[in-house]
Amino acid sequence: MNSVVVVESPAKAKTINKYLGKDYHVLASFGHVRDLPPKDGSVRPDEDFAMSWLVEGRGEQRLKEIAAALKGADKLILATDPDREGEAISWHLTEELKRRKALNGIEVERVVFNEVTKSAVLDAMRHPRALDKELVEAYLARRALDYLVGFTLSPVLWRKLPGSRSAGRVQSVALRLICQREEEIEAFKPQEYWTVEGKFRTAAGQIFPARLTELDGKKLEKFDLANEAAAQRAVATVTGGEPFTVRSVERKTVRRNPFPPFTTSTLQQEASRKLGLGASRTMRVAQRLYEGVDLGGETVGLITYMRTDGVQLSQEAIAAARKLVAAEHGARYVPSEPRQYKSTAKNAQEAHEAIRPSDISRKPSDVARYLEADEARLYDLIWKRTVASQMASAELDQVGIDIVSKDGKAVMRATGSVILFDGFLALYQEDRDDPSDEEENGGRLPNLTERDGVTPTEVTPEQHFTQPPPRYSEASLVKRLEELGIGRPSTYASIIQVLQDRDYVKIDKKRFVPEDRGRVVTAFLESFFNRYVEYNFTADLENQLDEISGGRIDWKTVLRDFWRDFSAAIAGTKDLSITQVIDELDKELGPHFFPERADGSDPRVCPGCQAGRLSLKLGKFGAFIGCSNYPDCRYTRRLGVSNGEDGSDVDMGPKLLGQDPATNLPVSLRKGPYGTYIQLGEAVPGAPKPKKKKKKAKGKDEEAGKANGTAPADTTPEPPKPKRVSLPRGLSPADVTLDKALSLLSLPRLLGPHPEDQLPIVAGIGRFGPYIKHGDRFKSLGKDDDVLTIGMNRAVALLAEPSTGRGGRGGAPGKKIGEHPADGQPITLHAGRYGQYVKHGKINATLPKDIEPDQLTVDQAVALIEARAQAKGVKRGGAKAKAKAKPANDDAALAEPKAPRIKAAASATAKPPAKAKAPAKAKAKSKAKTKAKAKPKARTEPAASDTDGE
The missing domain is CATH 3.40.50.140 (Rossmann fold)
Known part of the structure; x- marks a missing residue:
């Protein structure tokens, strides 16, 4: 067979x-x-x-x-x-x-x-x-929902919100979470509080720390010591209360149980915390471990399927883990009964086993030499988590000691925690994403009993401020989405990537920060499509999709119910004007962008003209804040919370830095559609722009005049344009001083002659950023190079490096992947300006993000090249395919003969045929007809799908 x-x-x-x-x-x-x-x-x-x-x-x-x-x-x-x-x-x-x-x-x-x-x-x-019919129907329902939301809601965004990209069923909800957290952080007002810390010495000379917990017979709450004066009074009460004695000693033994094996979600979270891997990277590495790795001639999958909500292990895996623990750590580390885990996820997917090694006896040290660095680290993490899940609980001795002053007015408390038996902690400890989650336990305390005397050696007040909630990291965002029952762990990686690709969020210090575009999109959706970004609504829809996969609900019934209400909501925005959108967004985002000032002044007063009112505006590049007195006042600033100090972090209007001592012209910092720049001087107000001259037939008089130099010439001088220079990457507008601006305006600067050919090397800033130039050759500076300080040695070294631009001259040779089966020509892998790509002949094909360059096969490379060739209309071998117009039928071809091609006469005296002038009415009619035929090009940008290839 x-x-x-x-x-x-x-x-x-x-x-x-x-x-x-x-x-x-x-x-x-x-x-x-x-x-x-x-x-x-x-x-x-x-x-x-x-x-x-x-x-x-x-x-x-x-x-x-x-x-x-x-x-x-x-x-x-x-x-x-x-x-x-x-x-x-x-x-x-x-x-x-x-x-x-x-x-x-x-x-x-x-x-x-x-x-x-x-x-x-x-x-x-x-x-x-x-x-499985039900699983297929669940897929169809999810795919249809994602398509209908993306391709119906995204065009509304394009029309009503210039600069926005797309919306998605789960993508928009995840964006809302990030934006709401940012609003909480910006609205947060830190509150001051103080604590009193002390150090005490026992009779045996041991020193241990303690904190004031009771004062004047009252238990201290967090904000009871609100300022330094209150803290100093508390310190005086403590120091005046000697001697101190131990009032009570509390001891208790607590047990900490091991964590369950990994699910998709917990693997992404822990890999982010422990290994610094993003969700997308984690899933790609796990995919390779699952699909198979060559272990010295034997190809085997090292882990089980990595998309799962289940935490249970097979009986064989449990038995293997217990056997290994006994052999490696001893019988005490094996619990009396096997540990069984049950999923707590709201919408646990199909019943799969947890992510575990396919063979638990295969230790990380046994396979590390066959794996790449990230593969080895991730396998080590999965192996340890799985084995630790079947180990004994850890036992900790927690101690609390209350120390009271002689007059009873002050009580200090010391806490400590000691591990009596490490249990599973001998192999694995889970990291915490939020520092507030850490257990506040000290180290070992001295062995004290009631009525023992202790002496304070140091009592100090300490100032604290409350902290805002932390921004979401990939780990905490995945955790929050899972807690709310929104989306699927298998799709979180693609959702997070889409938010970054659409420029809705950026990552700063491994935390998500919403971009202006993302905030405005979220405010728009909350104002006009609030139901569809509600957390409960999205979670309920996920539950219905689960019911479909279980065969309990008809999938088209779910689609009908959703589409009935959603299409009505879309129709409700048909007559929505841009003014209405602006007013609603200004109302929604006003408290955020214009918070109350400490001095009580109006945060919406325009700092440019001192008379206009600041409000939200929409331009072709997106949203910004502008003055109501436009065009008389052209003050603008990018979206952001105004601090009332005209800070460069929010100001888009001209900011005067000073005067150039050489020309006495003003030097200002400005914001344009392509970024922040420095300008020397001012444009002449009311100066006419040079008009483009229309091409027309030259008359004899004009020709003759030009020949003898008597033709009238336009002697009106064009107004001088102010000099401008863009800010190089890495330079914040807040760090731009007058000296720095003058240095940038002096570019390009001469570094010196090249030692080989003596041609000059200059450094400057162009449309693609900072560069150095040697002869006719340009070389972009690296991210660590400063255009203002780069020297000759570094410049010569940069010029000696081969260019890596795609198709550029002097490009580095690519790595050979194999030979094309059609012509035997080599297929090579290159690193280009926009990422990795494969090359065959004249065809270049970019590598998708889901394909690792080191894992690229010849079949994959051929498929990418063929797809690129078809898209470009190129035949195998590189020649462009010529499209031939085919007539509708042979009769039509005979009835309408091809017009003969008229070649230009060789004689210089040949005159073109006279062109009859069309009547004015005919001209106007022809022009109107041409204008009517011109239709705006339809936008075909695909909306983001919340479903990735699981």
Whole structure:
């Protein structure tokens, strides 16, 4: 029997192919072979949510390969991933192959396995099943919802909010979380409080710390010591209360249980905290560990499937973990009963095992030499978490000692914690994302009993301020989304990436900071589509999708209910004017952008004219804050909270830095549509712009005049333009001084002659940033180079480096991936200005983000090159494909002969045929007709989908 097995990736296909015999032919689909076209009408609610699917370049090639392999085969085995997305890939393959009549007489089976090991794969082959209809319908419902939200709501944003990109069903809710946290931080007002700390000495000479907890018979609350004066009075009470004695000693033993094995969400969180890996990077590395790694000739999947909400382990894994713990740590570290874990997620996905090593006896030290650095670190993390989950609890001795003054007015408390038995802590400790989560336990305390005397050696007041809630990190955002039941852990990585790609958020010190564009989009959605960014609504919709996968709700019923209300909300914005949008956003964001000032002055008074009112404005580059007296007052500033000091962090209006001593012209800092810049001088007010001269036939008089120099000339001098220079990257507007501005305005500066050819080397700032120039060659400066201080030695070294620009001269040779099967020419991998790309002949194809350069195969490279060639209309070999216009029918071709081409006469005396003047009315009619035909180009930017390739 000859069977064709289809999996998602080449790596997985390579691994499984080694487990199966010669009767099996394993192929990769490279994920989905078809998807909804990114245009209107792909999902049609009026046709009961009918969907159109499109097979694109890479999918077409994969389908042809699979169809060719099926010729003469008896069976098609679909072995895609064991989740909803894997089921959908198998369904798409089946439907498309049926449509192409490639499955006639061929049996189709579906197999699933949770780990890519020989035993698991062979066992799955012995227990095939049919496609899971409910899982497919859950996929269809989710895909339709994401499409309808993205492609219906995004055009509303484009029309009503210039500068916005897209909206998404889960993406917009995640953005709202980030924006709301930022609002909490900006509205936060720190509150001062004080504590009194002391150090005490025992009779045996041991020193230990304590804190004042009771004063004058009253238990101290956090803000009872509100200022320094109150703290000093408390210090006087403590120091005047000697001697001190121990009033009570409290001891208790507490147990800390190990954490459950990893789910997708907890793996992303812990990898972010411990390893510094983002969610996308974590999932890519885990994918490689799951699909198979070559361990010295044996290819094996090192971990189980990495997209799961389950925390349970198989009995075999539990037994293996307990056996290993006993051997490595001793019998005391093995609990009396195996530990069983149950998922607490609100919307736990399909029942999968937790993420664990496929073979627990395979220690990280055994495989580290076969893995890349991130792979080894992630495997170590997964292995330790799994083994620790089956270890004994840790035991801690917690001690609290109350020390009272002689007069009873002051009570100091000392706390300590000592590990009596480390248990699972011997192998694994979980990191905390929020420092406030840390347990406030001190170290070991001296062995004291009641009525023991102690002596204060130091009593000091300490000032504190309350802290705002921290910004979300990737770990804490994933945790919060999971707590709210929003989205799926398997999609969090793609959602976070989309928010960054759309410039809605940025990452600063590993924390999410909302951009201006993201804040305005969130305010717009909260004002006009509040229901669809509510956390409960999104979570309830997720629950309905779970009900679909369980076969308890019809998927089209969910779509009908959603679309009825959503389409009505969209229709309600049809007549919404830009003015209404601005007014609503100004009302919504006003308290945020114009907070009350400490001096009581009006935060909306324009600092430019002192008469206008500041409010939110919308321009073609997005939202900003401007004056109501425009155009008389042109004061603007970028979005941000005004601090009332005209700070450069928020000011977009001209900021005078001083005068240039050489020219006495003003030097100012300004904000333009392309960033912040420095300007020397001012544009002449009311100066006319030079008009473009219309081309017209030259008359004899004009020709003659020009020939003898008597033609009238335009002697009006053009007004001088002020000199401008952009701020180099890394230089904050707040750090720009007059001296720094004058140095930048003096660019380009001469560094000196090149030692080889004596041609000058100059440094300057151009449209692409800081550069050095040697002859006709330009070289961009590195991120650590300063255009104002770079010297000759560094410049010569930079010029000696090979250029890495795509297709540029002097580019570094690429790494050979292999040879193209069509012509045997090499395929090479290069690092370009915009990232990694593969090259074959004249075709360059960018590597997608989900493909690691070091894991790139020849098949993947060929697929990328073929897709790029089709997109460019290039034949194999590099020649451009010529499109030939084909007539509708032969009769039409005969009836309308081709117009002859008129060649220009060789004689210089030949005159062109006279052109009759069209009547004025005919001209106007022709012009109006041409104008009517010109339609604005439709925007085809695809909206973000909340579903990634699971």
